[in-house]
Amino acid sequence: MKIEIGNKYKFKTIDSEFKKYNDTEVEVIRVLTDDEVDIFDVGNMYEVKFQDGCLGDVFEDELYI
Numbered sequence: 001m002k003i004e005i006g007n008k009y010k011f012k013t014i015d016s017e018f019k020k021y022n023d024t025e026v027e028v029i030r031v032l033t034d035d036e037v038d039i040f041d042v043g044n045m046y047e048v049k050f051q052d053g054c055l056g057d058v059f060e061d062e063l064y065i
Contacts (some may be wrong), residue, residue, distance in 0.1 A: 001065065003046060009063040011048070018058070021050050032057060034043055 011026045013019060026048040037045045037057070038058070044060040 001030075001063075003044070003060060003063060005030060009065060011058065011062055012064065013062045018050075018056055021056075024051055025059070026050050026063070028063070029055070031062075043048065 005028055008025050008027050009025055011018075012022050029047045029049055032045040032047060033041075034040075039045075042059065044055055046060065046063070047055060048058050048063075049055055
């Protein structure tokens, strides 16, 4: 699945910090850069905005349609 900036996706994680947002819709704000995350090691990550306005960094595989 190609993740596009500005689009909304469903979110699912095992991370306890963001688990309360499971199965809710998030908006993708931007792709994190290789200065912020080791893309080679963990893959693409995105800054997203949750429905309550909170921002967070999530893995690509935590986003789905």
